[in-house]
Amino acid sequence: MNDKNICADPCPIARCLAFLGDTWSLLLLRDAHIGLTRFDQFRKSLGIAPTILTRRLATLTEEGLLEKRLYSERPPREEYVLTAAGRDFLPVLMMIGAWGSQYRGDGRLVRVQDVETGEYIKPIAIDEVTGARIGTRPLRFVMPGSD
Amino acid sequence: MNDKNICADPCPIARCLAFLGDTWSLLLLRDAHIGLTRFDQFRKSLGIAPTILTRRLATLTEEGLLEKRLYSERPPREEYVLTAAGRDFLPVLMMIGAWGSQYRGDGRLVRVQDVETGEYIKPIAIDEVTGARIGTRPLRFVMPGSD
């Protein structure tokens, strides 16, 4: 059987996890999507040590998911706002949340509401082309160049 | 502004990340979905130290995403197979991969194919009820008990 990693480097999952594969980064992105932008907001929200927070925010900024924006000239103060790449990370967070709701829920969980309709969101993943739900059909992982 | 964590504990994302929030666990789940089941397969695939692998497999087993199965009585040998909860984690991995393909791709990435149709999958997240794509409509995160 295939013993070698099919996805060592050319795997898009590994590429993503290379810098986003820790809890703090993902919780920071979650908080950014909720609307937090400032150092102290993140720190209080997560109870994270400022050392770690500084580094995580720097990485997320370098990697293009957040960007620094001056929100006050006097005194000079910066905040962190989501970029397009950061906003496009929302589906990942929503699917993580969907799994957590299904398998780690106890009836007292945060839910996500459509602001306009008031309906609760139930995120599912589908294939954009066929509309088939992910997980309902057998899949094959294909190395680049083998098609 | 709201300075306190809206999701400290009741957040399904935090619940999930509490034990799946590291790179190795997620790559192990990826490999399990690809079809790997044995200790040495995972070890060679990921280049992970056996100490860490033992612990991660134990956690994934305790948390119900993998289960041990005897595949040989003599000599006694066990393998790790995905449970229903583990299989239901696939949408998360696919969305991570979709983000990685879009923002960390270089044209030589692994892709995912529908075995029957041969079509490449492009995973997107939608709301099951309305069918609206996640990220296209404004959302609100609602604490439990406030509805």
Next chain:
DNA sequence: CAATGTTACTATCAAAATGAAAGTAAGTCA
């Protein structure tokens, strides 16, 4: 039947990451 191989680990220890606590810099406000 002794030597070698396979599989799934455990033991040991150095190096790196994390976390807690306190301190700092550049300003504002009273």
Next chain:
DNA sequence: TGACTTACTTTCATTTTGATAGTAACATTG
């Protein structure tokens, strides 16, 4: 002038990781 705010940095003990080597239980080979 002195207290306060915001966004950090410094320091250092603790925890986690990673590399390497070793082990236990069997099978296979010559």
